[in-house]
Amino acid sequence: MSVLTGFEKRDSNHLMELIKPDVVRVEAAMRFDIDSLTDQHDQLLMEVLRYGLFNGGKRFRPLLATVAARLCGETGPDIYRLAMAFEYLHMATLFHDDVIDNADTRRGRPAVNKAYGMVAAILAGDFLHARSMAIIGECGGIEALKIFCLATSGMVDGEFLQLRNTTNFNQSEEDYFTAITGKTALLIAATTEIGSLAAGGKSMERQALRRYGSNLGCAFQMIDDLLDYLGDPNTTGKPVGNDLAEGKMTLPLILAMNRAELQDRQHLLAILQNSDLRRKSLTEVTGIILKYNGFTDTKTKAEEMIREAISPLEIFSRSDQGRDRMILAGLAQYVLTRKK
Template sequence: MADAVTASSKEQLMSAIASEVAKIEQAMHVDLAVATKGTDPLLNEVLEYGMFNGGKRLRPLLVVLAARLSGFDKSKNEELYKLAIAFEYLHGATLFHDDVIDQADLRRGKPSVYKDFGEIAAILGGDFLHARSMFLIGSLGGTPALEVFCHATGSMVDGEFLQLRNAQNYNLSEQDYFLAVQGKTALLIGATCEIGAIVGGATSSQQQALAEYGIGLGTAFQIVDDLLDYQGDADRTGKTVGNDFQEGKMTLPLILALKSANSVDKERLLYLLANRDACKTGFSEAYDLIDKYDGFVRSRSRAESIMAKGVAGLDMFLSEEKENSASVSILHALAEYVLVRQK
């Protein structure tokens, strides 16, 4: 009986999320048509192609939920969805540019914008999304929102530079790893929640709680991403397993294993890393060594405890309005999803 109730409430939750996602996607179609009105048809074509490819719409969802929890005036729902999609645009802009940088032919299993429309379209399409995103945030959220947002964008670029500088640094510390993750992913997701809170009229403690939830979610997301790179099923993730190792990228499982390995194993791991191009069985041997020192298990447990801390802060919203519980449930579900996702 208890199971049945859970299954049914899980279904309700999923349908609540699906209904929000549908509204978000509808708002994107409408806004892209407005934003590209009177421009070369190729622009709208590129943007529609690049922005509708099965994205999870996590960021706009967070804006909507954070704003609701902070008391957003429902009569202005249309504005809220417009603000929310700004964050999906920014995410899209990043992916357009990333695919140019990585010369990636595929994005979520179909040809990337870069591959299908070329480098110019990918860079400029990204710039257009970036500009539209800032416009929506500035005009709907004002200077405080712009400030949070630009700080996070700056950190994102900074995180990428840090990663660039850290490449092939086999001595990378756990702290450096978390700094890069914060910059690259977590602060932007935190900013997403924070701006939702600002627009909703949050108190400063509400704003902080939502920002911390977002930072936790983003950090956990990235750790799980790094775990999937070692342990994922290529058919589900759509990415080759072992990519990070083959590129000499230092992620948490490897960092933790190197830190606790005995000197023989540590030396072997470093040897495998340095000779990864020459030695084809290197990845599977490295995998076993990381596993021996619980690199994977400990990484996952870091992700879980970071996420748990972020989720705990949401309790303050439950004591207030009853309808908050639906939004808090969705945020809990997202946190759970991030930890168990297989792709």
């Protein structure tokens, strides 16, 4: 349990200091890339891209790619270019997600689909999608491209699974893990694996970093799903109860449904089947989930996955790898304790 305790404000500050140089360089690489495109592309497209891309994102994915590449021996500036591709794909999916959800805001200001319209959001997403693939192919070769495309396809699968399951309130834990693996974990696993691949990492190193990414991605999504019930809107910037309002079955609710006594279960079902009730019953549903340990057991599972993420990193045991290994472990702990 040692990895999971004692991650305090002090550690968080230390982590931020460790990652800052990389985040700054990724940001600079993105600005340089977008500037270099400006003369060749439509001015409105470029405006939309700047608006959507530079909004204070955490650059979590590029950071993972950068650190993974460095752990496998690559230290040149090319890693920032490769890393940027993961942010592009991530943003492309966010643009499309916000169209799909008809979202109003993203990071506290109008989402691209609201600021520039649906058409611009779909097209700018397509542009970033294509550009990310081109960069991955250029920096990581065909094998990297293959892994990347498998991750994208897997994301679409995950979304479709969710689409098919929208009115299925009797989901298993397995359904949930299949969906979050596709939706989140595959791309994060691809990020760390491709970082390693592009740096010429050995098979063992690639596998270790893939396992790290995959487990980290799952835990990340699980905490996200917890915050949707328990987060503080002032900190997360998002209202609570979205998932319930949409009838989306995430792990806390799935656990409660599967464990509830008949009466509670019928009550939950009645709420879930009525979209008005879903919007009004957050407190009540939260109470039932609490009763059946849905939140604590979700947290425990996320902690397990974080341990599974950190454990394979042991192979990076050289002293010059200490700093980057500390970053990956720190990010994993941050995922668990994050409030937003």
